[in-house]
Amino acid sequence: MDAIFSRNSVRKFTEEMPSEEQIERLLRAAMAAPSAKNQQPWEFFVVTNKDCLQKLSEATPYSMCVKNAQAAFVLASRRDGIIAPEFRDIDMAIASENILLELEALGLGGVMIGVSPIKENMEHVRDALKMKDELIPFTIIPFGYPEKRRPLEDRYDVSRIHYVK
Template sequence: MFEVKNRPQGSIMDALEAILTRRSVREYTDRPVAPETAKSLLAAAMQAPFSGSEPPWHFIAIDDPDILARIPAVSPYAKIRPPPPLAILVCADLSHPEDRDISVQGCAAATQNILLAAHALGLGAVWTAIYPDPDRVLGFANLFSLPDSVLPFALVTLGHPAARPPPVDRYREDRVHQNAW
């Protein structure tokens, strides 16, 4: 198992600690997420690696309670009660010359950055899958009036955790191969 250092309240954890202790959080308090915190999460997302000359992503920050309440109708994985105070819809811009798979990889990296940044800032978050399920893709595209060249990839719900699951050591030696299978 890994060791988590004791940190003073309010300090930001280091990258390895964030990776090793992050868990999906699906229960939030009703406390809102500050706009500057949402901006920090989006800035972290945009630091993700991507292929090509243009980033493959667009984001929709959602804090309108009426819109947040409508999301579970298009995604069974986003049925969080009460609705989270914030969600970020990560979308792939397919208008660039790179192919869909490369754009999706960049959006996956951006989504992971949101999750890690949220955890480092003391928030809870969960990645709810949209792509490649055609019904969810269509549902989110319609709900958010996305252009045809924009693919809804993932929805990250965010908030101040009502409960935080403990870290789990997922390292498995049987999944590691040295130099060949």
């Protein structure tokens, strides 16, 4: 699991487009995520259209980097057919993390930009993608080949560990 210890957030990308095979592998990684009661609430938008990437870059105060990416995933969850709605966001977060880890494993990079639960951000994403009302925008993950890599910070903090014996 070296990807866990080498992955960091990438916001600057080269102009090289990830391959269709890489994109499929990333989607497969996302869909391999565990989910509560196997509800698999996710829907994935693969965005490569530059006008749409520009619109998505305006969705939140932190999404400016989307306009410079060659591609982005937008993850949304379904409203209908969800068995355990109280765990929907956890399922979505795990699928997002799987994408981030697989990006690292493939030599790519990306960053998870939170959209939900801020209604204005969610509506902006919904409008940019002409998303159906039965879907709930969750996150934007711009991705591609990193312009540069930076060393990962060791965040291990023994003071935050509590053993119960």
